[in-house]
Amino acid sequence: MESSRKQRWQQLISMIEPGFKRMLVISVALHLLVPILYYTPLFPQAKIDKPPVYRVNLVNKIVENPQAGRPEAVVVKKKPKVKPKPKVKPKVKVKPKPKLKPKVKPKVKPKPVPVKAKPVVSQVQKNKQLSTIEKMKAKLEREAAAEAQKQKIEALKAALAADSKIDSPVKDAPVGMLDGTGDEAGISAIAAVREFIQQQWSFSEYQAFGSPEAEVKLVYNQVGTMLHYTFVTKSGNDQFDKSLIRAIVKSKQLPQDLPRAMDFEIIFNLKDMLDQ
Numbered sequence: 001m002e003s004s005r006k007q008r009w010q011q012l013i014s015m016i017e018p019g020f021k022r023m024l025v026i027s028v029a030l031h032l033l034v035p036i037l038y039y040t041p042l043f044p045q046a047k048i049d050k051p052p053v054y055r056v057n058l059v060n061k062i063v064e065n066p067q068a069g070r071p072e073a074v075v076v077k078k079k080p081k082v083k084p085k086p087k088v089k090p091k092v093k094v095k096p097k098p099k100l101k102p103k104v105k106p107k108v109k110p111k112p113v114p115v116k117a118k119p120v121v122s123q124v125q126k127n128k129q130l131s132t133i134e135k136m137k138a139k140l141e142r143e144a145a146a147e148a149q150k151q152k153i154e155a156l157k158a159a160l161a162a163d164s165k166i167d168s169p170v171k172d173a174p175v176g177m178l179d180g181t182g183d184e185a186g187i188s189a190i191a192a193v194r195e196f197i198q199q200q201w202s203f204s205e206y207q208a209f210g211s212p213e214a215e216v217k218l219v220y221n222q223v224g225t226m227l228h229y230t231f232v233t234k235s236g237n238d239q240f241d242k243s244l245i246r247a248i249v250k251s252k253q254l255p256q257d258l259p260r261a262m263d264f265e266i267i268f269n270l271k272d273m274l275d276q
Contacts, residue, residue, distance in 0.1 A: 055071070055072045055195070056071040056072060056187055056191045056192060056194075056195035057071065057072045057073065057074060057175075057187070058187075058192060058195055058196060058199075058255055058256075059074070060073075060074075060175050060186055060187045061175075061185070061186040061187070061256070062186060062187060062188070062189050062192050062256055062257070062258055062259065063182070063184035063185070063186035063187070063188070063259060064182075064184070064189070064259040064260070065180075065181075065182025065183060065184050066176045066177045066180040066182050066184055066185075066186050066187060066188050067174065067175075067176040067177075067180045067181075067182050067183055067184060067185055067186075068174075068176050068177070068178070068179075068180040068181065069173055069174035069175050069176025069177065069178075069180060069185070070173040070174070070175065070176065070178070071175070071176070071177055071178070071187045071188075071191055073173045073174065073175045073176075074175075149223075152253065175187070177191065189258050189259065189262055189264070190264045190266065192254070193218065193220070193251075193254065193264055193266065194264075194266050194268075196251050196254060196255065197244075197247050197248060197251045197266075197268075198247070198268075198273055200246075200247040200248075200250035200251050201243060201244070201246075201247035201273065202243065202246075202247075203239075203240065203243040203270070203273075203274075207239045207240070211269060211270050211271045212235035212236060212237040212240040212269075212270050213235055213267060213268065213269045213270070214231060214233060214234055214235040214240065214241055214244055214267070214268050215231070215232040215233045215265060215266070215267045215268075216229055216230070216231055216232065216244065216248065216265070216266055216268065217229065217230050217231075217232050217263060217264070217265050218248070218263065218264050218266065219261075219262075219263040220254065220258055220261065220262055220263070220264075221258075221261045222257060222258055222259075222260055222261050223257050223258075224253060224254030224255070224256060224257050224258055225252065225253055225254075226248075226251065226252045226253070229248050232265060235270075240270060244268055
């Protein structure tokens, strides 16, 4: 029985081509090698250095061409030199002159003043007077609204000055941007807008996985009022996008004017925002 099995096995082996074993070994080796080559990069990938995450002091002036410096630096105001007071010479006492009795003038009877008749005011004149009064009221209302807006901006500045206490790692550094090439002492508009929105933003890192990132286009007028915003690309995380919308709505009014009407495309990354 066993001899018959051996004979059949030998017949089967003799039927197989001589190079079959070699091809089988090569096939197995290729199946193992392909995934190794797929998941192992042939050349090491160079690390992309992201720009550094830095804080911006919003008390600093927003300029169009910031100089090289630190955006979180504080402008040190020089104390004005106090001039010494001039010496005052002692006053010389002057003897008072004797008072003279005033001369009594004779009483003069007042002349009767003729009473003029009141002019008759026509309806057209009354309408003109009412129109003038309405214009004055509208002007006063505009002035009151402008004053209220000014006070609101001043209150924002005061709040930022109280809350934005940022220590610069470089002492006595000039106010500017790390990549600034201009000649103006101040911060860039896009850095100020990004920082202001991030200060209004609140989000827990436990609400999102990975590092969601969204790009938003914002349009502001010269006095720092937001006109509208749109998402260029959403992050794909609904909670993160909603938190950005809440922060943007709170940032409708910047704490100071812009150099001109401007629009920005800003990328908000969860990891960078949490690092700040």
